Amino acid sequence: MNSKKIGFNTICTHIGEIKDEQFKGAVSPIYLSTSYAFEDVDIKRYPRYFNTPNQEALCKKIAKLEKGESSLIFGSGMAAISTTLFAFLQQGDHIILQRTLYGGTANLVNEEFKKHGIEYSYIEKQTLEGFEEKIKPNTKVIYIETPSNPLLTVTDIKAVAALAKKNDITSMIDNTFASPVNQNPIELGIDIVLHSATKYLGGHSDILAGAVIATEKNIDRIFQVAKNFGGSLSDFTVWMLERSIKTLGLRVKRQNKNALKLAKWLYKHEDISAVYYPGLKSHPDHELAKKQMKGYGGMLSFELREGLDASTFQKELQLIKSSMSLAGVESTILSPTLTSHALLSEEERHLQGIKNGLLRFSVGIEEKEDLMHDIQQALNKIKILELEH
Numbered sequence: 201m202n203s204k205k206i207g208f209n210t211i212c213t214h215i216g217e218i219k220d221e222q223f224k225g226a227v228s229p230i231y232l233s234t235s236y237a238f239e240d241v242d243i244k245r246y247p248r249y250f251n252t253p254n255q256e257a258l259c260k261k262i263a264k265l266e267k268g269e270s271s272l273i274f275g276s277g278m279a280a281i282s283t284t285l286f287a288f289l290q291q292g293d294h295i296i297l298q299r300t301l302y303g304g305t306a307n308l309v310n311e312e313f314k315k316h317g318i319e320y321s322y323i324e325k326q327t328l329e330g331f332e333e334k335i336k337p338n339t340k341v342i343y344i345e346t347p348s349n350p351l352l353t354v355t356d357i358k359a360v361a362a363l364a365k366k367n368d369i370t371s372m373i374d375n376t377f378a379s380p381v382n383q384n385p386i387e388l389g390i391d392i393v394l395h396s397a398t399k400y401l402g403g404h405s406d407i408l409a410g411a412v413i414a415t416e417k418n419i420d421r422i423f424q425v426a427k428n429f430g431g432s433l434s435d436f437t438v439w440m441l442e443r444s445i446k447t448l449g450l451r452v453k454r455q456n457k458n459a460l461k462l463a464k465w466l467y468k469h470e471d472i473s474a475v476y477y478p479g480l481k482s483h484p485d486h487e488l489a490k491k492q493m494k495g496y497g498g499m500l501s502f503e504l505r506e507g508l509d510a511s512t513f514q515k516e517l518q519l520i521k522s523s524m525s526l527a528g529v530e531s532t533i534l535s536p537t538l539t540s541h542a543l544l545s546e547e548e549r550h551l552q553g554i555k556n557g558l559l560r561f562s563v564g565i566e567e568k569e570d571l572m573h574d575i576q577q578a579l580n581k582i583k584i585l586e587l588e589h
């Protein structure tokens with residue numbers, strides 16, 4: 201099999217599988233050993249060295265999916281993100297970040313970087329000039345996240361990657377929301393791709409994991425820090441993740457389809473005042489999304505019209521669960537103000553355009569009619585409450 205030419209779902213299913221030579225089982229065996237006899241003096245296998253058989257095999261699959269040379273997997277998305285950032289930043293260095301970031305990443309920067317003497321700037325305008333005007337002689341990293349959480353803003357990946365390259369800066373992207381199904385930033389010139397594998401790669405709300413994909417040289421640099429920080433993944437979870445990724449293409453394509461249908465329906469709905477989804481023509485970044493994405497993803501956000509209470513609406517939903525995480529096969533919803541972005545100040549939320557009544561919707565693989573029906577019945581109930589007031 202010429203592995204250069206094989207398609208996405210074949211990579212998902214087969215790349216990196218471990219042959220069960222002993223019993224000819226259908227799936228990769230799990231190797232739970234923490235201790236391995238030396239093959240030669242140089243190869244020491246140990247889970248915290250990121251080189252157990254299952255870790256190495258899964259990394260091949262993940263690297264291939266993101267069209268990168270190599271990858272590492274971690275015990276959480278934040279372990280991947282923090283280890284990677286600390287591998288490229290030291291005292292006196294400067295990093296430029298998008299303002300609209302995953303809350304945990306923003307907390308990492310705001311709470312830890314000062315202690316380590318690392319300078320950081322958030323861009324105010326999410327444009328190329330916005331990034332360019334923040335570059336300083338000591339800028340070492342530009343970090344983006346697109347589509348972003350929770351308003352699904354889109355950053356021009358190719359332009360930012362080129363700007364970074366021109367200035368000898370390492371470019372990093374959190375590609376969690378898009379997943380490798382919808383966006384491959386390495387093809388657009390990005391140096392380092394990060395994932396919370398807890399989300400689409402895992403896809404079943406039962407795995408906490410993270411991944412980083414880059415050139416062999418950059419992965420080795422990250423590994424040198426990773427073995428010290430010790431954020432490796434248990435081999436049982438590695439095995440679960442391998443199993444989960446087999447259906448990544450199928451799941452995400454279905455989620456793309458459901459989300460686009462729901463976004464269009466919500467956009468026309470009289471009780472919904474705003475919908476944020478990059479697949480809608482009304483989205484300010486739609487043209488850019490169309491250029492750099494293969495599908496628009498399963499995440500969308502919306503606001504109920506004036507007079508309707510978002511918290512009560514959430515409670516009245518029967519099928520769609522209120523839950524913190526996202527990207528599972530089941531649909532979930534949350535209020536960013538009350539959960540994912542609760543640690544930010546009102547002003548910081550305002551700067552990101554997050555209104556108190558905003559709801560973030562992670563669209564699952566259910567039948568779209570059932571999801572619409574659930575939203576409609578919840579709206580009907582809160583409209584009765586509105587009339588009673």
Ligand SMILES: *Cc1c(COP(=O)(O)O)cnc(C)c1O
Nearest residue numbers: 276277278302374376396398409
């Ligand atoms: C969840 C998430 C993370 C953090 O991942 P964990 O697995 O929870 O550590 C990072 N970035 C994005 C976009 C996420 O959604």
